[in-house]
Amino acid sequence: MLCERCKKNEATVFYRETVNGKERSLSLCADCAGEAKKKGEIEDLFEKENFFGSGFFEDAFSGADKLLGSLFGIRELPGRTKEKVKKCPLCGATFSDLVNSGKAGCPECYATFSEELSPTISRIHGTTSHVGGAPAAYKKDREKKEKIKALEAELKSAVKDEEYEKAAKLRDELRAARAEGSETK
C-alpha cells in the first residue's frame, strides 16, 4: 500500500481516530507521518510498557522505522471534546484508557473495542480463537452449533455422493438438532 500523501513510498504508519462518531484514517509513509505529526494533524501515543501500548503498531512498522514505533496511536486530538470518543457502554472506558492501563475496563470492553484489541490479543497468544472450556450455559449452545455444523457437512457430502436415502435421514436429524432447545426459549 502506498502512502496516501506522497503516493511514492510504502505506507508504514496507519493512524485512525474517531471524533464525533466520525472515523478518520490515514495511511502514511514514515516521512509524511513525521510531517503530519509536526503539524499536529496526528498525535503521539505515550510510550507505555504494557500490552496495548508497546509495539501496538509493530506489525505496521519495519525494523528501520522503530523510532516511530511509539509515536502514534488512537488518541483524541487536543482541543477536541473527549466525551465524543468511543466509550464502553458498561464501564465508560475509552480505548486510550485500555492502552494506558494495559488492561480491560470490564468484560464488555472486549466487544466494544474488539477491532482495536484484536492485533494485541493475537500478538500475546498467537491466535484470537478460544478452544477450551466454557460455562455450562454456553457449552450447551456450542455443542448444538457444532452438531449442526457436523450434520450439515455430512448432508452435503451425502448429496454429493447421491446417497439420497442417507441425505433424507440427515436432513431430519438436522431439523431436529436446529429445533432442539429453541422451543423452550
Add this chain to the structure above:
Amino acid sequence: MKWYETKGRDSDVFVSSRIRLARNLKDYPFGERLDETSRREIVGKVRGVFEGDPGYTFTDFSSLPENERAAAAEENKVSPEFARSSKTRGVVESSDGVVSVMILEEDHVRIQSILPGLALEEAYDRADSADSALDSKLNIAYDDKLGYLTHCPTNLGTGMRASVMMFLPGTVAAGGIRSLANQLGKIGLTVRGMSGEGSAADGCLFQISNQVTLGVTEKETISKLADVTGKIAEQERTFRKKLLDADKDGVSDRVMRAYGTMLYAVMIDTKELLRLYSDVRLGVCLGVIDCVSVEKLDGILIRSMPAMLMKAHGGKMTAHERDRARAEGIRKILSGSDKE
C-alpha cells in the same frame, strides 16, 4: 490437610502442582473501576455460591491482620498480590485446604487448587468442580471467540494458569537453569523463582507454568506442562546422580553439615534456611540421609517463612526474633520426627 506436609507423587522433584482459573462476573467492571458497593455485592454473590456447602468456608479476608494475610500467601493459599491489599475481599476455602477461591483478586474470582507433588490433573478437577458451582449460579463473563473474559488480556481463553513447583538442585549445580528458561520460553512456558524472601537459587525451587491461555484447551495445557516437566525431572535426576558419582563424600558432607545446622543452630535467617532446605532435601532424595522425609522438609520451609512465624507467635516480631524462632521451630519439628 496441608499440601506441604503430605507426600505427593514424584516428590523428589515435584514440590507442588497448582491450577488457577480466572473468572469474572458479566455485569461488573474490573479492578479500580469497581466501587465499594459493587465490591461488596461481588463478595456476597460469590460467597453465596458456596454457602450451605459444608465442604467450604468463607473468610472476610480484609478483616484479617496483615500477618495472617501474608501467612496465607506464604502457604500458597492466596497470591501475594491478594494478600497485600486491605480492600474489601474474601476467600472461600475447601475444608481440606486444597481449593481456595479468591474473591476480588485481579479478576473478580480466582479459583486456585494446590496439591503436593505432581498432580496437575487432580488439581484441575478440583478447581473445575468449584468453577462449575460458580457458573451454575452466576453469570460468568464469557465470549464464544475469546473464551473467559479477564481483566488482563494475557489470561483470555481458558483463564487458566497451570504450574508446578520443582526442586532442581542438580540442574542448578550443572548451570542449566538459564538455558532451561530459554527453552521453556520458546514453547510457551515460563520459569520463575520461588516468591518471597531469598533468591530462587538458594532454595533451588522453580515454578514452571503455561504462558498462553488462548487457542489451547485446558487438557492440552496440562498435558504439555506435565510432559515437559517430566523431561526436566528426568534430566534433574541424571544431574543429581552425576553429582553424587563425582564426589560422594563432598555431597554427603554438605548434606550432613546442613542437617547438623538445622538440628543445633540457634539463629537461622530465611536465606540460610533455603540453602539448608535444599541441601538436606537433596540428601534425602539421593539416599544420603534417611532420618527426615521430604514432606517434613517442605513443612519446615513453609512454617519457617516470616509471616508464618509471626502468625504462630501471634504478633509482630523483629528479624532477630524471627531468626531465633525459626531455628527453634525447626529443632522442634525435627526432634518430633523420625522416619514415617
